[in-house]
Amino acid sequence: MANIQVYHFIGSPPSQAVIMTAKTLGVPLELKRLDFMKKEHLQPEFTKINPDQTVPTMIDEDFILWESRTIMRYLVGKFGGEDNSLYPRDLQKRAEVDRLLDYDLGVFYKTLIEGVWLPFKDRTPKTKEQEEKVTKVLSRFDTLLKDKKFLTGDNLTIADFSMVVGFIVELVYEGDKSKFPNAMAWYKRMQEETCFKETYDTIKDFVEMMKKQHAEMP
Ligand SMILES: N[C@@H](CCC(=O)N[C@@H](CS)C(=O)NCC(=O)O)C(=O)O
Secondary structure (H helix, E strand, C coil): CCCEEEEECCCCHHHHHHHHHHHHHCCCEEEEECCCCCCHHHCHHHHHHCCCCCCCEEEECCEEEECHHHHHHHHHHHHCCCCCCCCCCCHHHHHHHHHHHHHHHHHHHHHHHHHHHHHHHHCCCCCHHHHHHHHHHHHHHHHHCCCCCECCECCCCHHHHHHHHHHHHHHHCCCCHHHCHHHHHHHHHHHCCHHHHHHHHHHHHHHHHHHHHHHHCC
């Protein structure tokens, strides 16, 4: 088995999506943890590896790759066998996963991070516009999951991994979650998946640690 290294940060959702993919594929990762508090990702050693200074960053032998969704596709392509329901070969099924991943990158993840996570982390008030955007995105997501077990149907795909690590901001969401019953039911199902269990606990601990820090702040 190839030695795949992944630079990550403990509270980084996209890093967790890559870790979940590797776990599901049974690919052991050599995890290289960066301490963002110490700004290790901005140091010259890491900048040489990834000039964008972001995690996750993967190294497979001498091949370096970043952007979580691309890393997930690469891992399934390399270790997923002939065909793998995580990222199917069938053109149209694959296109559905790609559409969700693109939507996640451009809209879903971005909206939740900007409208829920950052106001919590930075203790800044949310704007009305941000709140409306978040509600719209969550309502749309809820509709997407109506009568579905996972995002594209009965099988887990890397789109579920990518979107659940963004959806985890529900831990600090102050709105009414009962308005999104399909999304919450999917989220609960995801928590029953072994690959997400550890991720959920890791991020939950991280959030608890931040809440404690906030409580101790003046
Ligand atoms: N689109 C990228 C986002 C990567 C990203 O921004 N990661 C954050 C951590 S969650 C990061 O490295 N931030 C660098 C910084 O804050 O300086 C992906 O999905 O991999």
